[in-house]
Amino acid sequence: MQVRRVCVSEESYERELKLEMSSEVYDCIVIGAGIQGSCTAYQLAKNKQKTLLLEQFVLPHSRGSSHGQTRVIRKTYEEDFYVQMMHESYELWAQLEREAGVELYRRTGLLVMGPENGEGFSRLKATMQRHKIPTVFLEKQEFSQHIPNVNLADGNGALIDTFAGVLYADRALRAVQRLFQSCGGVIKDGEKVIDIRPGAEVTVTTDSGVYRGRSLVITAGPWANTLLRHTGLQLPLKVVKINVCYWKEEIPGTYSVGQSFPCFIEMEPKEGEYDIYGLPSNEYPGLMKVCYHMGSETEPDERDKQTDRGDIDILVRFVTRCLPGLVPVPAVVESCMYTVTPDHNFVLDSHPTYGNIIIGAGFSGHGFKFGPIIGKLLSQLAMGQVPSHDLSPFRIQRFQSHARSSL
Ligand SMILES: Cc1cc2nc3c(=O)[nH]c(=O)nc-3n(C[C@H](O)[C@H](O)[C@H](O)COP(=O)(O)OP(=O)(O)OC[C@H]3O[C@@H](n4cnc5c(N)ncnc54)[C@H](O)[C@@H]3O)c2cc1C
Structure with missing residues (x-):
């Protein structure tokens, strides 16, 4: 019963x-x-x-938010607390590599370009120096010799965080x-x-x-x-869809990890715009990942209904101006989400x-x-x-x- x-x-x-x-x-x-x-x-x-x-x-x-083959790892932060956490995070990633017996990090360096006299870029430089992070500061006249196939915008300064690289996500x-x-x-x-x-x-x-x-x-x-x-x-969190864009190299290998091309960040490409970042071609041969560091709001279960491409328009303008060796139309667009605090x-x-x-x-x-x-x-x-x-x-x-x- x-x-x-x-x-x-x-x-x-x-x-x-x-x-x-x-x-x-x-x-x-x-x-x-x-x-x-x-x-x-x-x-x-x-x-x-x-x-x-x-x-x-x-x-x-x-x-x-955690899928995809690559992410940037860097110590280049304006805030001391992030730099301090990254010191230990690098050690823990290396420990994980040893424990798992797989390569998770590839050193490529990170090129940061930003308004030379802007607050953000100046703060970043100061933090790098304060924490003695191995950094190369590039003068305008030597830029193209070190970083070929990239146009540095007028008024921008450049530095390289030499221990930054790619994480195999x-x-x-x-x-x-x-x-x-x-x-x-x-x-x-x-x-x-x-x-x-x-x-x-x-x-x-x-x-x-x-x-x-x-x-x-x-x-x-x-x-x-x-x-x-x-x-x-309830927390003040905004969920945005990111269009993860890959761009075809006109000559395969121009921006590749094998040719020692670094990851990069362009800070505030225009007033009111968010950063643009890129990773050397690696996971898809002949395609370089270049993305806008913001997207349009979405509900997490409705991600694919968000079809705004305003970020892609910004990227097309950036690629045309700054990365002349790429075809300025994304060859592959994948999706991911950020959960953003104020x-x-x-x-x-x-x-x-x-x-x-x-x-x-x-x-x-x-x-x-x-x-x-x-x-x-x-x-x-x-x-x-x-x-x-x-x-x-x-x-x-x-x-x-x-x-x-x-x-
Ligand atoms: C395009 C893109 C590029 C990025 N680039 C970088 C970069 O270069 N460097 C960097 O440091 N960071 C980068 N990030 C950010 C980084 O990837 C994220 O901060 C990180 O992955 C967030 O991880 P998470 O575990 O918080 O979230 P998630 O990976 O989203 O994990 C949350 C998990 O919770 C599960 N879950 C939710 N609700 C429930 C439920 N009710 N029951 C059970 N499970 C549930 C979800 O299914 C999900 O698997 C990038 C992110 C994106 C989208």
């Missing part, structure tokens, strides 16, 4: 049943297997924490997830989290199971606010109401290179430890007038 409790709905009865079935309590549950969640889960498992990593899509997937994500599993970590992909119940033990419900954890890390990329709604919090700095913090819920969000299109150090910092927060870097620039409190309780 089937015993059925009365006065509970079908749904909550099933939830209780699933919960009863799983008596297991994890030390930590991490939601989102992008680079930040995967690195966090790995750090936790390495620290002997029983860890579950939940991902809504079957892995690997190309619907968040897809490969890195796979490597971190494999290392996590080899430490006993559990990945459940194709399981979308549909509810979170805060408490001393956090209860996380997916579309096929219910799990409990002593702490929870939310690293859900563009879906951060969708999940945070279950905890009564100040473009990350959110790395505990939930303001529930101390055992940790949030990593708002990586604003520049978070990949920090993956291993962010993983370490979020895992320290989840384990109740004092984080090893100053997290004050990343606190939720800075949005006091924006962040709101949705309960």
